[in-house]
Amino acid sequence: MVYEPGSDVAGYTIDALVGSGSSADVYRVHRGDDRRSEALKVLHSDETGNTRAAERFEREFTIASLLDHPNIVTMYTRGEIPPDSQAIRRAQALGLPADRVPPTLWIAMQYVDGPAATALIPSPTTEPEVPTIVSVAQQSAAAIDFAHSREVLHRDVKPANILLTSTRADTDALLSDFGIAQLIDDNRPLARNGRVQGSIAYASPELLTARQLSPATDEYAFACTLTELLTGAPPFPRATAFAITNAHLRDDPPLLTRRRPWLPSALNSVFAKALAKDPADRYSTCAEFADIVARNLRDVPVPQPTTPRRPWRRF
Numbered sequence: 001m002v003y004e005p006g007s008d009v010a011g012y013t014i015d016a017l018v019g020s021g022s023s024a025d026v027y028r029v030h031r032g033d034d035r036r037s038e039a040l041k042v043l044h045s046d047e048t049g050n051t052r053a054a055e056r057f058e059r060e061f062t063i064a065s066l067l068d069h070p071n072i073v074t075m076y077t078r079g080e081i082p083p084d085s086q087a088i089r090r091a092q093a094l095g096l097p098a099d100r101v102p103p104t105l106w107i108a109m110q111y112v113d114g115p116a117a118t119a120l121i122p123s124p125t126t127e128p129e130v131p132t133i134v135s136v137a138q139q140s141a142a143a144i145d146f147a148h149s150r151e152v153l154h155r156d157v158k159p160a161n162i163l164l165t166s167t168r169a170d171t172d173a174l175l176s177d178f179g180i181a182q183l184i185d186d187n188r189p190l191a192r193n194g195r196v197q198g199s200i201a202y203a204s205p206e207l208l209t210a211r212q213l214s215p216a217t218d219e220y221a222f223a224c225t226l227t228e229l230l231t232g233a234p235p236f237p238r239a240t241a242f243a244i245t246n247a248h249l250r251d252d253p254p255l256l257t258r259r260r261p262w263l264p265s266a267l268n269s270v271f272a273k274a275l276a277k278d279p280a281d282r283y284s285t286c287a288e289f290a291d292i293v294a295r296n297l298r299d300v301p302v303p304q305p306t307t308p309r310r311p312w313r314r315f
Contacts (some may be wrong), residue, residue, distance in 0.1 A: 002043055003027065010079055010106055013038050023053050027083045028111055029059055037075065039111040054105060056179040061107050064178040068151055071143035072164065073176040076109040081106060112174055114166035115224070117159040122232045127302050128260070133229045135174040136162065141290035143175040144222060148215040150286075151184045155213070157221035159200045159228060184214065200241055201234040205249050205277050216279035219286050223274035226293065230267075231259035235275060249277070262303055264296045 002025060007014045012029035015037065019026035043057050058078075065075045080103035090100050106190040117136055122128045140162050147154055150246050154161075156177060160278040180197045196208055204220035206213060228234045236247035254274045255268045274289045278281050282290040 008082055009040065009042070010108075012038070012108070014040075015059040023050075024057070024218060029108075032270070037111040037113070039073075039109050041107045041109065042081075043105040054102075054211075057105050057107070059181065060177065060179040063152055063181045063183075064109075067147055067153065067178075069146045071139045071145055071172070071174055072146070073112065073174045076108040076110070078105070078107045080104065085104040105134070112163040112176075114163065114171075117164060117173065117229065119164065120229050121159060122229075124232065127234075127304070128230050130230075130297055130300060132171055133226070134297055135171055136164065136229070137226055137290045138287070138294060139173040140175060140225075141222065141286035144174075144218050144286045145215075148183075148184070148218070152264050153177070153182050153213055153215065154178060154183055154221075155180045155182060155203075156198045156205070156227055157197050157218050158199050160199075160223070160226055182213075199234070200248075203245075203248060204279070206279055208245050208248055214279055214280045215285070219274060219282050219289060220279075222286050223271055223289065226290075227254070227256065227271060227275075230263065231256055233259070253302050262301070266296050267293065270296060 002017060003009050003014045005014050005016055014033050015028040015030060017025060024041050024043050027040045030037055042055050059225060061075050061078045082103050083101040120129060120133055133145050144154060161177040162210050163174045197202060198207060200220040202224040204217045209219055224234045236244050236251060238247055240245045251273045255264050256271060257265050269294050274282055
């Protein structure tokens with residue numbers, strides 16, 4: 001169910017629905033007379049009986065709570081909403097006893113008032129906002145490397161999981177969604193029933209083949225993310241998941257200058273290293289990669305876009 005503005009949910013007052021995904025809704029909320037906005041992420045009621053969805057939801061809070069960093073979304077608390085009469089009736093219609101109806105899970109976290117980094121992806125008729133992208137890249141790299149220093153792999157780095165503050169001036173970037181994160185020494189396979197957890201457009205060869213992951217796995221996804229922010233598309237835009245997978249495993253990384261000829265040619269080799277098939281051939285940290293990208297983009301003249309940029313809006 002979707003909660004209306006003004007509704008009371010788990011002691012929070014709903015201000016607005018700000019995001020909706022396949023398994024959860026995110027609301028801007030406040031508590032009592034405290035007008036400070038927080039984000040309340042509520043698992044969809046039809047997912048409450050899905051063990052895997054519940055595990056991912058719990059994992060997001062548990063792992064992200066280990067990470068206290070200015071560029072990582074802060075977790076506050078979590079809880080459960082008892083099943084309402086509608087959920088109980090729906091379960092009883094399926095033959096499930098009322099006392100077996102699971103509660104709805106929720107997480108309260110830091111509210112970020114801007115869009116995701118997807119707002120920075122240029123279209124064919126616009127050019128990338130290079131200074132903002134460089135700042136976002138270096139902040140995101142700091143967040144990813146910090147997670148690695150705490151033995152955490154994010155496993156789903158992509159533009160949609162990097163949240164931005166609402167203004168372009170002095171933009172803050174915050175890494176979010178640790179729902180499929182894992183500890184570095186956790187060797188459980190990532191592919192279940194032949195399906196890869198994560199976003200295939202940003203998936204490293206070792207993730208796609210269920211091999212041992214490392215911080216270099218997140219670096220590969222980060223390089224895919226920066227490729228998209230600078231050129232308008234991830235490294236291997238293909239028509240099918242099979243074709244994308246095959247490209248990650250076999251194709252050479254694209255030349256960024258073929259997509260945006262004004263980019264410095266030195267970036268081609270920089271991104272080729274970050275997107276190397278062998279994790280050992282990539283940069284030692286995301287910060288090292290981001291800093292080299294920043295140096296190459298310093299003072300680069302960006303062509304004027306043929307259409308105006310859209311204002312940033314969260315909803």
